[in-house]
Amino acid sequence: MASVVIMRGLPGAGKSTWVRENLPDAIICSADSYFLSEEGEYVFDGAQLSDAHGACLRAFAKAVSVLDCSDSSVIVVDNTGIKAWEISPYYNLARAYGHEVRIIHLECDCDTAHGRNIHGVPLERVEQMGERLAREELPVFWNIEFLSS
Numbered sequence: 001m002a003s004v005v006i007m008r009g010l011p012g013a014g015k016s017t018w019v020r021e022n023l024p025d026a027i028i029c030s031a032d033s034y035f036l037s038e039e040g041e042y043v044f045d046g047a048q049l050s051d052a053h054g055a056c057l058r059a060f061a062k063a064v065s066v067l068d069c070s071d072s073s074v075i076v077v078d079n080t081g082i083k084a085w086e087i088s089p090y091y092n093l094a095r096a097y098g099h100e101v102r103i104i105h106l107e108c109d110c111d112t113a114h115g116r117n118i119h120g121v122p123l124e125r126v127e128q129m130g131e132r133l134a135r136e137e138l139p140v141f142w143n144i145e146f147l148s149s
Contacts, residue, residue, distance in 0.1 A: 002071045004064065004094035008081035009106035010129055012117030014149035018106060019076050029060040030078040032119070044119055053079070060090055064097050075099075082132050084139065091142065103144040 005023065007015040019026060034052035035044050056079065063075050075094075081087045087103065094101045110130045114123045121129075138144060 003100040006077045010113040011121045012113035013106040013108035026074040026076045031056040106149045
């Protein structure tokens, strides 16, 4: 059966690394892709963040709609997913098309995540995201795996 994995964690927690190591053949949908130049260089522009997430959701909707439920493919959403409302469109679309959904929450302390994040997110922002991540309660019926990175 085709499945969807939704990553969740701080910038620098190791989400993309986990995906590369554990799901190397997965179809990956990520807002970060929007900021990649033709040369593969990451060039972030905060003013375009909403557009990046819109493009990610459209790419996911296209991928999940054409994937046959009997296929063994995996689609990964590789964003931070701090709030439930950020995850729910992906979760709901995947379930609407009959796909299994797992949420992989990579736990990582803020200092480590800040030191590893390649996006230049300041420590203060990572700490704020960490506080929101810790407070946010996700629906109890979502299949969530907590892993340490």
